[in-house]
Amino acid sequence: xxxxxxxxxxxxxxxxxxxxSVSAAAAESSSLEDASGGYGVLVDTTECIGCRKCEYACNRxxxxxxxxxxxxxxxxVFETERWLQANxxxxxxxxxxxxxxxxxxxxxxxxxxCLDPACASAxxxxxxxxxxxxAVTYDAWKCMGCRYCMxxxxxxxxxxxxxxxxTPQVRKCTLCATxxxxxxxxxxxxxxxxxxxxxYGKRSELLALAHEKIDGNPELYEDHVYGETEAGGTxxxxxxxxxxxxxxxxxxxxxxxxxxxxxxQHSIFKFGALPLMLYGMLxxxxxxARSGHGGHVETTAExxxx
Amino acid sequence: xxxxxxxxxxxxxxxxxxxxxxxxASDAGVPACITCHVSENPTEQDAALKxxxxxxxxxAPAHESSESPDxxxxxxxxxxxxxxxxxxxxxxxxxxxxxxxEQCHHNNPPGPILGCSACHEIKxxxxxxxxxxxxxxxxxxxxxxxxxxxxxxDCVVCHAKREPGHSVTLPADSTDIMGMLHPNIEEPExxxxxxxxxxxxxxxxxxxxxxxxxxxxxxxxxxxxENCSSCHNSEQQALPRExxxxxxxxxxxxxxxxxxxxxxxxxxxxxxxFDHERRTGxxxxxxxxxxxCAQCHTQKGTFTGxxxxxxxxxxxxxxxxxxxxxxxxxxxxxxxxxxxGCIDCHTNGIGTPAVCEACHEEKxxxxxxxx
Numbered sequence: 001x002x003x004x005x006x007x008x009x010x011x012x013x014x015x016x017x018x019x020x021s022v023s024a025a026a027a028e029s030s031s032l033e034d035a036s037g038g039y040g041v042l043v044d045t046t047e048c049i050g051c052r053k054c055e056y057a058c059n060r061x062x063x064x065x066x067x068x069x070x071x072x073x074x075x076x077v078f079e080t081e082r083w084l085q086a087n088x089x090x091x092x093x094x095x096x097x098x099x100x101x102x103x104x105x106x107x108x109x110x111x112x113x114c115l116d117p118a119c120a121s122a123x124x125x126x127x128x129x130x131x132x133x134x135a136v137t138y139d140a141w142k143c144m145g146c147r148y149c150m151x152x153x154x155x156x157x158x159x160x161x162x163x164x165x166x167t168p169q170v171r172k173c174t175l176c177a178t179x180x181x182x183x184x185x186x187x188x189x190x191x192x193x194x195x196x197x198x199x200y201g202k203r204s205e206l207l208a209l210a211h212e213k214i215d216g217n218p219e220l221y222e223d224h225v226y227g228e229t230e231a232g233g234t235x236x237x238x239x240x241x242x243x244x245x246x247x248x249x250x251x252x253x254x255x256x257x258x259x260x261x262x263x264x265q266h267s268i269f270k271f272g273a274l275p276l277m278l279y280g281m282l283x284x285x286x287x288x289a290r291s292g293h294g295g296h297v298e299t300t301a302e303x304x305x306x
Numbered sequence: 307x308x309x310x311x312x313x314x315x316x317x318x319x320x321x322x323x324x325x326x327x328x329x330x331a332s333d334a335g336v337p338a339c340i341t342c343h344v345s346e347n348p349t350e351q352d353a354a355l356k357x358x359x360x361x362x363x364x365x366a367p368a369h370e371s372s373e374s375p376d377x378x379x380x381x382x383x384x385x386x387x388x389x390x391x392x393x394x395x396x397x398x399x400x401x402x403x404x405x406x407x408e409q410c411h412h413n414n415p416p417g418p419i420l421g422c423s424a425c426h427e428i429k430x431x432x433x434x435x436x437x438x439x440x441x442x443x444x445x446x447x448x449x450x451x452x453x454x455x456x457x458x459x460d461c462v463v464c465h466a467k468r469e470p471g472h473s474v475t476l477p478a479d480s481t482d483i484m485g486m487l488h489p490n491i492e493e494p495e496x497x498x499x500x501x502x503x504x505x506x507x508x509x510x511x512x513x514x515x516x517x518x519x520x521x522x523x524x525x526x527x528x529x530x531x532e533n534c535s536s537c538h539n540s541e542q543q544a545l546p547r548e549x550x551x552x553x554x555x556x557x558x559x560x561x562x563x564x565x566x567x568x569x570x571x572x573x574x575x576x577x578x579x580f581d582h583e584r585r586t587g588x589x590x591x592x593x594x595x596x597x598x599c600a601q602c603h604t605q606k607g608t609f610t611g612x613x614x615x616x617x618x619x620x621x622x623x624x625x626x627x628x629x630x631x632x633x634x635x636x637x638x639x640x641x642x643x644x645x646x647g648c649i650d651c652h653t654n655g656i657g658t659p660a661v662c663e664a665c666h667e668e669k670x671x672x673x674x675x676x677x
Binding site for chain 1: 386429430432435436438440442443446447449453457459460461462467590
């Protein structure tokens, strides 16, 4: 077969059409309904007493810091708002309660493990992936350190080991994927929480429980389960007695973040539209150029004849 | 042999479903045997059932707080802290001001009082996410009050840190935690409230003793959710009780009046207590002193419509529930007559004069019978 440049490009174009359509189909199949079969944690902030035992359990489990137990009894840390860091997968913050000053609201923050995670969508190499059980996990071997995940995350969760010059990693809550893989295993924070503010279970059952709690005590709870719809739904769900904006939760719409970027990319490349347009345009330019050249030749020939 | 096996299979198959239907949980298959049974091998004769509180079970048996155990050592979960010494009797005596044992032992079925671990498992159960595990049950129970009470939620308030060689010992005296038990609370005779926003009729007189003694209300009919912080601040000083909405206490019984008739409670001046004679014209003191309201006013919540005639209530076949002192009528009965039924003399109905002629030829001299 005579494989000249044009044929090669045609062949390449067909290949591109095939690849794009396959990847688009794969993206559509992982719909949110399928994903919600995973596990998650329901946080009832009305029960939280701010003991910081979840921080202690997490740091011990992941060997993040070796602070002794007494240091977690220090409540002066609540005076400034803290946020997740490379050596802190979870932090508890205190917010004033206008209804009862003596009973402030405590909120535990960590990765919310989105059902359609923006970090995983942004990751070029697939280092971040959502597992079937709901955990969004990180593979340091695949990671190339671009930190797109940190930009993509609507909750500003992933942190980076900037002080590690040679082998820096992106750090965030793992939902204790190794512990929960065992029969009856619980995330370290859930197991440690003395008040049982944290309930680990199937996300669908946690949602039912959350609504049951709200219906059972509508005077106490805000009629909103944070994480039910936010960013397309998250595995961690929150109940609170105060409006979530007051507790510095992000206001995020129900549309999953990756939907926007992926829709743009997928529709551009759908059916190989962009390559076809490009090559079509190139072809047209070549044809015009060639026909212009050929016309000139013919005219000369005619002139010669006449 | 084949036939024998086949017959055995048929018998087993037909026997199994009937056995499964008898057992409540067999079809659902959710709870493990030990959820309800003490033994791993319960039999039909000896089911070895746990005293298992069900959500609908009501009423812990009545216990005096003095009967309750002094201390418990809560050591089932001890991990980073040493076990907690829980002064049980002290807390039991406090609940007498609330709803009693049930304040903590909720959903306890009739029978022995059960501890938290009888129902709350050490590990959270996926089948029952609503129920907190044992650790959550303990902490919520304690902090439910202590968080309100002095806002101290530090772990070391109850727990000592686990250190080598540390052992838990019980205090010698059950009262030495606070130094004293709560002094008696004197029941007020009458409380007069002033509602500033009710122009013209600001006074509400609440006759407390009357509600308890005359109307027979139990303390917990109104005092449903009391704990230390309802009356004390965190320095243990007694404070005047503050009510968010005082109507809520009254509305449980006086529903219609609270909703429709403010003057039922609110008046220009203080009001005297309940007086049956003044309210109804019927004097109670003569024959009916000490009779509970509900004995005559049998329809709950409706205290009207009784006729003043004796025989309206006391039908011909009326038998006194307890021996009556006939002398209050002005006629003292001798031994012989005291054994007769009411209707034997009062043949025209109770409340009508006795008819002596039914037995006696001559009317006896009643004047002699005066007490």
